[in-house]
Structure formats: structure tokens, C-alpha cells
Amino acid sequence: MEENFTTKWISQLKKGTLSFLVLSILKDEKEYYGYDLINEIKKKTSIDIAEGTLYPLMNRLKKEDLVASQWVEQESGIPRKYYKITPLGLATVTEMKNYWDNLNATINLI
Amino acid sequence: MEENFTTKWISQLKKGTLSFLVLSILKDEKEYYGYDLINEIKKKTSIDIAEGTLYPLMNRLKKEDLVASQWVEQESGIPRKYYKITPLGLATVTEMKNYWDNLNATINLI
DNA sequence: ACCAAATACATTGTTATACAATGTATTTGG
DNA sequence: CCAAATACATTGTATAACAATGTATTTGGT
Numbered sequence A, B: 001m002e003e004n005f006t007t008k009w010i011s012q013l014k015k016g017t018l019s020f021l022v023l024s025i026l027k028d029e030k031e032y033y034g035y036d037l038i039n040e041i042k043k044k045t046s047i048d049i050a051e052g053t054l055y056p057l058m059n060r061l062k063k064e065d066l067v068a069s070q071w072v073e074q075e076s077g078i079p080r081k082y083y084k085i086t087p088l089g090l091a092t093v094t095e096m097k098n099y100w101d102n103l104n105a106t107i108n109l110i
Numbered sequence C: 001a002c003c004a005a006a007t008a009c010a011t012t013g014t015t016a017t018a019c020a021a022t023g024t025a026t027t028t029g030g
Numbered sequence D: 001c002c003a004a005a006t007a008c009a010t011t012g013t014a015t016a017a018c019a020a021t022g023t024a025t026t027t028g029g030t
Helices: A005-026 A034-045 A051-063 A087-109 B005-026 B034-045 B051-063 B087-109
Strands: A067-072 A080-085 B067-072 B080-085
Touching (some): A005 A051, A005 A087, A005 B087, A034 B087, A051 A067, A087 B087, B005 B034, B005 B051, B005 B080, B034 B051, B051 B080
8 A cells, every 4th residue: 555644634534525525516506417526526626536435425415315316318328317405405515614614714723 | 313414524524634633733843742632622623522532543643653752750640641743744734734725725616 | 340438327345533432540629 | 538630541333435346328549
């Protein structure tokens, strides 16, 4: 392996930030499908999300009723599962943002 | 239990932030002991760290050579294990801070 | 026409970490 | 005198990222 501490740290940091990141993107009420989200996040943040991370994450968010999903057949190609944020998801991402901003302010003070 | 998503999320977020927080506090080159760090962090950030979280965390940081420790006998009371950041710890916390600032900026853009 | 890469979903096993619970021992305060 | 605080530590449980693997379709280059 021989991974340095920072690399492992980034993986741990994702355990809190990925759900926040995904909900933040869905906050604009547009619909995204899973594969799309991986690419959107990579483009916007340079953060790589493994497929084995994102798909279970979306299932958790759905189970918690923070997002809703629907299958959409494509004229050509594989059907996509589109996700949309719910009212509970919107409320939650607002709470998260408050906590995050507070944490960030504290870290900058230390 | 009946914990809401945000509560669970905060616990997950700590998996990335606690090591960063501890190293940030130790960055000023002063020495702190474990029990002290728990209280310092609670005072400064309102974040509660369980003892069962902090002591293993400090052991990990030591194993990675990011901090050094020494036992200090007290004239009265239980001996304390004091921690001090190492040069590698300083370099690491700088890397972490860069990553964090970048992540924060990105989140604010989304 | 062929085949590798990209698209799009998913599951399994491994690893890391927060935390509650529990344990030991000493000291302080009411 | 005894509960709370101080100060360390370990064990078991739950959660989540990720590599690896799997299925199936479509696109692009030669």
C-alpha cells in the first residue's frame, strides 16, 4: 500500500463530506443520475468518487427520504435512475451547511 | 436511538475532522495532554470528543510520527501524557489545511 | 466488422474510525 | 465520607469509502 497519512485522511474526510456534497449539488432542484453525479463532482471539485461509494450513498439518502428517485428510459442507451432532493433533504442540507460553516470558522480561528 | 440524519452525519464528519482539529491545536507548538485536549476542543469548538475516541486517535498520530509524547509526573495527581507536534505533523497539518480550504471554497461555490 | 472504452447500474469484502461501555487509579469538594 | 472529576486505556458495534467484480449496452477508432 504505502499510502501517506494525508491520502488516508482524505478518504476519511469524505465520510462526512460526500453526502453533504451530493445534497448541495441536488439543492438546485435539478435532477441528476448517479453516473452523472460522479462526473459532475469530479469536474466541479476534482474529487473522485468510486462507483462503489456513490450508489450505496444514494440508496442511503433515499432510505432516509432525503432524495427521491425515478427510472428514466433512454431512447438509446442504458436506463438512468434520476435523483431529486426532497423537502426533508433541503432542510437537512441547510442544517449541514450551518454546521459546516461554523466548523470552518472555528478552524480558521485556531 | 431515534437519531436523525444530521446527528449521524456529524459523527461521520468527525472521522475526517478530528485528526485535523487536534493537529491544528498542537500547531502552536505548545504541549497538551489528552484529557486537556478534550476540554480545549469542547471549549473552543463545542465539539464533544469521547475519551474512547481521543486516546486511540493520539496513538495513531504518534504511530504515524505526527506527534511525540512524554509522560510527566505531577506533584499531585495522576501522571499526564503530554503531546507535541513533530516536523512531519506540521507539514501534514499544512497539507490538510490546504485541502480543507480548497474544499470549503468549492462547497461555497456550489 | 471488430473490439476496447465509456456508459450505467449494482454487490461483496476489507479497512478505518467514532463512540458507548467498561475498567483502573487518584484526587478534590461538599 | 463519598460522589464527581481527573487521567489514562481497551473492547465491541456501527458506519462508510473503496477496490474488485459483475451485468449489460453503446460509442468510437481502426
